[in-house]
Amino acid sequence: MIEPTVYDLSSPGRHGPQLPVLDVPVAPLPDGYLRTDLPLPELSELDTVRHFVRLSQRNMGIDTNFYPLGSCTMKYNPKVNEKAASLPGFVELHPLQDPEMTQGAMQLLLELQVYLAEISGFAAVTLQPAAGAHGELTGVLIMRKYQLDRGETQRTKILVPDSAHGTNPATTTMSGLTVVELPSDDRGNLDLEALKANLDDTVVGLMLTNPNTLGLFEEHILEITQLVHEAGGLVYGDGANMNAIVGVVKPADLGIDVMHFNLHKTFSTPHGGGGPGAGPVGVVEKLARFLPGPVVTVEHVNADSDDEFERNNFSEDGDDFRLVWTMPSKSIGRVRAYYGNFGVLVRAYTYIRMHGAPGLRRIAENAVLNANYLKVRLQNEASYPVAFGDRICMHEFVAQGILEGAPDIHTMDIAKRLMDYGFHPPTVYFPLIVREALMIEPTETESKATLDAFADAMIQIAREAREEPQLLKDAPHNAPVKRLDEVRAARQMILCRC
Numbered sequence: 001m002i003e004p005t006v007y008d009l010s011s012p013g014r015h016g017p018q019l020p021v022l023d024v025p026v027a028p029l030p031d032g033y034l035r036t037d038l039p040l041p042e043l044s045e046l047d048t049v050r051h052f053v054r055l056s057q058r059n060m061g062i063d064t065n066f067y068p069l070g071s072c073t074m075k076y077n078p079k080v081n082e083k084a085a086s087l088p089g090f091v092e093l094h095p096l097q098d099p100e101m102t103q104g105a106m107q108l109l110l111e112l113q114v115y116l117a118e119i120s121g122f123a124a125v126t127l128q129p130a131a132g133a134h135g136e137l138t139g140v141l142i143m144r145k146y147q148l149d150r151g152e153t154q155r156t157k158i159l160v161p162d163s164a165h166g167t168n169p170a171t172t173t174m175s176g177l178t179v180v181e182l183p184s185d186d187r188g189n190l191d192l193e194a195l196k197a198n199l200d201d202t203v204v205g206l207m208l209t210n211p212n213t214l215g216l217f218e219e220h221i222l223e224i225t226q227l228v229h230e231a232g233g234l235v236y237g238d239g240a241n242m243n244a245i246v247g248v249v250k251p252a253d254l255g256i257d258v259m260h261f262n263l264h265k266t267f268s269t270p271h272g273g274g275g276p277g278a279g280p281v282g283v284v285e286k287l288a289r290f291l292p293g294p295v296v297t298v299e300h301v302n303a304d305s306d307d308e309f310e311r312n313n314f315s316e317d318g319d320d321f322r323l324v325w326t327m328p329s330k331s332i333g334r335v336r337a338y339y340g341n342f343g344v345l346v347r348a349y350t351y352i353r354m355h356g357a358p359g360l361r362r363i364a365e366n367a368v369l370n371a372n373y374l375k376v377r378l379q380n381e382a383s384y385p386v387a388f389g390d391r392i393c394m395h396e397f398v399a400q401g402i403l404e405g406a407p408d409i410h411t412m413d414i415a416k417r418l419m420d421y422g423f424h425p426p427t428v429y430f431p432l433i434v435r436e437a438l439m440i441e442p443t444e445t446e447s448k449a450t451l452d453a454f455a456d457a458m459i460q461i462a463r464e465a466r467e468e469p470q471l472l473k474d475a476p477h478n479a480p481v482k483r484l485d486e487v488r489a490a491r492q493m494i495l496c497r498c
């Protein structure tokens, strides 16, 4: 069923607005101001409201349905974040205002930098990048500049495991560097022998996702980072999904040198549909001077004090410092206009403050518990294969749409059938190294009842696959559009039928 457009609903002479009685003389509009070739739809207010509310109900979102989209961390976005971000004092600021008038907003940015640095173990953080992929580009440009700055101009390669998110090789190429793909081993870890064979003085560094996209914690992480460092390389951590480790593991303690966060995943700011998001980047001490700028810094009124504590800390009354914008000494430059997606940063700040340190740790514990619970139910009760399924998973796991006794059924059929049960399908056909991948990430915000309802649907679908496969082949049965040619739909988007 395709929704009618406002033009289909239009009827000549209908109109919505109620204009007040004219209390000035009628005057003709100047020539050229009135278009006669603009056919506007004619609808009553009620018809218009119903049309748009109906369209809005066609949307699937985290506020309407369970959304286990692997690698995307579709957790609940607490509404208190929205309230904080819409405070008039924040909404009505302009980035070109004098810093004297924006000290409060700058303090929020500074504190968020401090929190993210504390959570990750890094020395410094930039909040500028507008997305995860944008953070990656920022981080890799920092790595490149670091190597060039110390004269290692022959270093042009970035090592990327074959399980990596597609943005990792894309970032490397965008940075003017060459990708060298590394295989995974038979436990889903990065293959150590392949790493050793490729580490030499032409390597800028390694890009590593931990937990990786198979939902597995790298078992040799300390050895990996040590090997890369010994070869003069840096380790980039793809920290888009910190949900399994936030509050538990600090990536810098593992030997990671630079990492981006996805505030629109781990830190609960809304996402989907292309933004806005935020991909802050944290770095170790030796990379801090390469960060993009400007960054908020504290300028102490008593910076010359003999007392070290006074020099480095805010006083109780808070009147001995001001916040200023500075450019790190060897900055890679700006990566975005102004200071980042401020509204998103307020939401993440609110979320971190709301949870506090113990709360952040519980996020990770429950995210891992939920994923393992679902994984075991699907393995045991519906015999879905799970890639490296003998290992404990982290925040997600990769099942496979391969069912014994249903040879014609594929992952796409299972994903589409899930829509009939009211669930957003998991991520499909990624990571590329798993055949018929169904990447499932429940997140910590779902109840056991929701997890069970999803598991029951998956088990029921496995039964249907064997007994009534056509049900899956014809799915979705109730969606406004059926199966799209997704590649063509993305390239030739048809947004209206006019």
Ligand SMILES: *Cc1c(COP(=O)(O)O)cnc(C)c1O
Residues within 6 Å of the ligand: 071, 072, 131, 132, 133, 134, 165, 167, 209, 213, 238, 240, 241, 262, 277, 279
């Ligand atoms: C989501 C994701 C990214 C990219 O983040 P965007 O904000 O979509 O650019 C990178 N790496 C991994 C592992 C991700 O899950």
